[in-house]
Amino acid sequence: MTPPRTSVPFAAALALALTSGAAALGHELLWTRRLLDVTGSSAASGTRVFGAFFLGLSLGALVIARHSVFTRRPWLWLALAELAIAALSAPLLFLPEFTDWIWPWLGRAPLTGAAGGAIKLLVSIVFVCPPAVMMGTTLPLLAAAAVDAQPNMARHGIWLYGANTAGGVLGLILVLLVLMPVLGVRGAMTMILLNAIVAGVAFGFARSRPRAAAARPLPRGDVAEGTRPPRWVIALAAFSGFGILAAEVIALRLLMLLATTSLHAPFGVLVAVILALAAAAFATPLVRTSLSLQAVTAFALVAAGLCFALAPFLFVQVAAHPDWLSAAGAGAFVARLALLTLAVIGPGVLFAGTVFPNLFRLARGRNGHASALAWLLAANGLGGLIGAEVAYRGLLPWLGPHVALGAVGLLYVVAGALMAALAKSMRHVFLAAPVLAGVVALVFVPLRNLPIVNPHMNFAIIAQESGREGTLVVADHPQMGRLMLVDNQYVLGSTSARHDQERQAHLALLLHPLPRRVAFIGVATGMTPGAALMHPEVQAIEAIELSEVVTRMARQHFGDVNHHVLDHEKVTVAVEDGRSYLAAAQDAFDVVAGDLFLPWGAGAGSLYSLEHFRAVKRALREGGLFCQWLPAYQLTSDQLTLIINTFLQVFPEAELFRGGFHPDRPTLALIGLKGPGLDWNVVRQRADALRARDDVKDxxxxxxxxxxxxxLGPAAPLVQPATPVNTLANMLFERDASKVRLSGGGQGLYLYNRNWTTFLEGRYRHLGSGAAELTRSEAVRRWARLGIMLTNWEIARRTGHASAPDLQRQIAQAFPRSVAADHGADWSHWPGLGRWQLER
Known part of the structure; x- marks a missing residue:
């Protein structure tokens, strides 16, 4: 059956609903990004923005539901609401500039306590809630303008809701794949033009149409008592929002066990859910059945519950073919992930998505369908907010993603059985009973046995926990030892790399004359900050970690290898975003060390931004040192150059070190000083004192x-004059890192093996030239060139190249005797082929 021909005003209303929906989801995405730039990239910060957005939507709908005056001139009020959205969104263009005084004023200790959380919540509410309230009024106003004048109000109202929902997909695609890649975050805020378009059209209709005296009487049989829908209808609308948002949150965590961690991954899931909801809305009025609406709704609830309970089994089957998502490009990746999401939870969302439209058909009030829709939207939005929180705070941590999704399915089946009983349809109650029993059985037995980690990766699980930050697993591996694995794809640290991780602390501390107060951005297994305890001059350590789950796992499972650092009296653990924490510190630290961050991870680019580097410099005492570690094996040459150029804007005398000589997973350290340049006499004194204590064997x-x-010499020669700078507003680094990773091109561009050799050869030539204006001796330059030769020799030895013997002879002749004769050292800690291999 095809939709009937509608009048031009309703066709225009559909277009306006689509445009308004696109603007709403586009704004929500951009607002979230802007607020995370201010309140930090933690999952808790994202939840505050999400909560403020849904709270605003609910309040806006409630205003229309309770005050019929707005529905008497709906086109005018719609135009004003859209203009208000545009006006209230404008301050978010410059939000970091408006709020950069807050954290220095507050300080570090209050930031991590109740005061910090309260201020972050207040900022989120102040900047997000007002425009979201205006957004919450738009769909009810459109319904008042275009639906209450239609011959079949329920059908037209549902189609209007479906168009508004589908518009969200267009908004996400427009922002994520078009505006942000081209214009950055600030440029993408031109989404306000969509609100202006809707406002202009609405003003036109307001002028051309007379003021409505009141909504026309409803057809006989459609009138119910009261000005709002029955309470059970409102309650079920709230449950509908609760269930869909809970299922979406859990499905996101489930699918992130397979999808590449990136800026784009969450939106592939969101696109799929919105598409399924829109399809359900458009299809619902076309379904013809002899059953009552209550019975149809009961069936939909039970079917949705069964589909959600079975979804984890589908996911495990799909996860056996992970290559389907690789080497796709950003747009193709989002499309493929959306299709994958539809295959796993699409059936459940389709059935669940029919509940709200059916409730709209059931909810009839004397003020017309606009009032009924407003009540349902208010309840639905509030339910969605609660559902997301329950999933994040309760279901995921307690049950894990598989069982949590089954638990949501169980709630749907129970709701369906209650609905069938309410409809006095005992036949459907009896049909729901065995489904309920089956879902209970699934939740308590088979779902618990589904794997979280790929069973072919040879991990022995020690502990696991899911939450806002993802799914974290501690496991044993034959080669890597004990490790911490995030979302089944990224290793935060392992005992096999212990000495490399400890070296990240040793190098930073040894380049400073007297590091008393030290901060580490990133804890992971705790082995890097733990190494600072081996330096007695360090009096206080502040370990900053975004995830409370990570700190808990590090304390419980890695204490024996991290010196029990998280329980040490010198150590303060701050579960906070590193950028926010450093912004709250002024002249506080002698040394700040940044961990190796996953370049394409959502929000990681902000830790390589100009704003962050400036905040770190303000946090340093005079003469302080900032050491930012970089995973060269996950960076392209252009990305590395972008980071270095951004760093040089703040630390113009920056130096470059590396973490070892292995060519397959090379790391780099950008060293910036607040004050005079690097003093190699200080380095000698510090290293001599370390060797005399003989507690560090590396x-x-x-x-x-x-x-x-x-x-590797000064960092400046790596940068060309035209090299751009990475900022929070342009997101240059994060966008490029995600794009390269998703395209699959990184394997040929990342700096490891041959690409790393090419990079080192450039450094070798520079260190050997007169252009290297180093304030240090020729001997230091000679040792640096020798270090590059060590990597070249290691590559030649591994590949069986004919140059290996000659390189080995040259290195043996030039190798510093003080290093070779260090009998107190443990050469198993050496970051390359061992001394015994060099002597052969």
């Missing part, structure tokens, strides 16, 4: 000569 940090082998 030969690569026990002497000035060994540290010079890791040196």
């Amino acid at each position: 030969p690569s940090v026990r002497s000035q000569e060994a540290l010079a082998l890791l040196h």
Whole structure:
């Protein structure tokens, strides 16, 4: 059956609903990004924005539901609401500039306590809630303008709701794949033009149509008592929002076990859910059945519950073919992930998505369908807010993603059985009973046995926990040892890499003359901040970690290898966003060390931004040192150059070191100082004192000569004059890192093996030229060039290249005797082929 021909005003209303929906979801995405730039990239910050958005939508709908005066001139009020959205969104263009005084004023300790959380919530509410309230009024006003004048109000109202929902997909695609890649976050805020378009059209209709005296009487049989829908209808509308948002949140965590962590991944899931909801809305009025609406709704609830309970089994089958999502490009990745999401939870969302439209058909009030729709939207939005919170705070941590999705399915089946009983349809109650029993059985047995980690990866699970930040697993592996794995794809740290992770602390501390107060951005397994306890001059350590789950796992399962750092009296653990925490610190630290961050991870680019580097410099004491570690093996040459150029805007005398000599997973350290440049006499004194204490056995940090082998010279020559700068507003780094990763091109562009050799050859030529204006001795430059030769020799030895013997002879002749003769060192800690291999 095809939709009937509608009048031009209703066709225009459909277009306006689509446009308004696109603007709403586009704004929500951009507002979230802007607020995360201010309140931090933690999952809790994202939840505050989400909560403020849904709270605003509910309040806006409630205003229309309770005050019929707005529905008497709906086109005029719609135009004013859209203009208000545009006006109230404008301040978010410059939100970081408006609010950059807050964290320095507040300070570090209050930031991590109740005061910090309250201020973040207040900022989210102040900037998000007012425009969201205006958004919440738009669909009821459109319904008042275009639906209450139609011959079949229920059908037209549902189609209007479906168009508004479908518009969200267009908004997400427009912002994520078009505006942000081209214009950045600030440029993408031109989404306000869509609100202006809707406002202009609405003003036109307001002028051309007479003021409505009141909504026309409803057809006989459609009138119910009261000015709002029955309470059970409102309650079920709230449950509908609760269930769909809970299922979406859990499905996101489930699918992130397979999808590449990136800026784009969450939106592939969101696009699929919105598409399914829109399809359900458009299809609902076309379904003809002899059953009552209550019975149809009961069936939909039970069917949705069964589909959600079975979804984890579908996911496990799909996860056996992970290559389907690889090497696709950003747009293709979002499309494929959306299709994958539809295959896994699409059936459940389709059935669940028919509940709200059916409730709209059941909800009839004397003020017309606009009032009924407003009441339902208010309840639905509030239910969605609660559902997301329950999923994040309760279901995921307690049950894990598989069982949590089954639990949501169980709630749907129970709701369906209650609905059938309310409809006095005992036949459907009896049909729901075995489904309920089956879902209960699934939740308590088979779903619990589904794997979280790929069973072919040879991990022995020690502990696991799911939550806002993802699914974190502690496991044993034959080669990597004990490790911490995030979302089945990214290793935060492992005991096999213990010495490399400890070296990240040793190098930063040894380059400073007297590091008393030290901050580490990123805890992971705790082995890097734990290494700072081996330096007695360090009096206080502040370990900053975004995830409370990570700190808990590090404390419980890695204490024996991280010196129990998280329980040490010198250590303060701050569960907070690193950018916000450093912004709250003024002249506080002698050394700040940034961990290795996953470049394409959502929000990681902000830790390589100009604003963050400036905040770190303000947090340093005079003479302080900032060491930012970079995973070269996950960076392209252009991305590395972008980071370095951004760093140089704040630390113009920056130096470059590396974490070792292995070519397959090379790391780099950007060193910036607040004050005079690097003093190699200080480095010698610090390394000599370390060697005299003899508690650090790593030969690569026990002497000035060994540290010079890791040196790659000044960072400035790597940058060309036209190199751009990465900021929170343009998101250049995060956009490019995500794009390269999703395209699959990174394997040929990332700096490891041959690409790393090419990079080092450029450094070698520079270190050997007169252009290298280093305020240090020729010996330091010579050791740095020798360190590059060590990597070249290792590659030649691994590949069986003919140059290996000659390189080995050259290195043996030039290798610093003070390093080779360090009998107190443990050469198993050496970050490359061992000394015994060099001597052969």
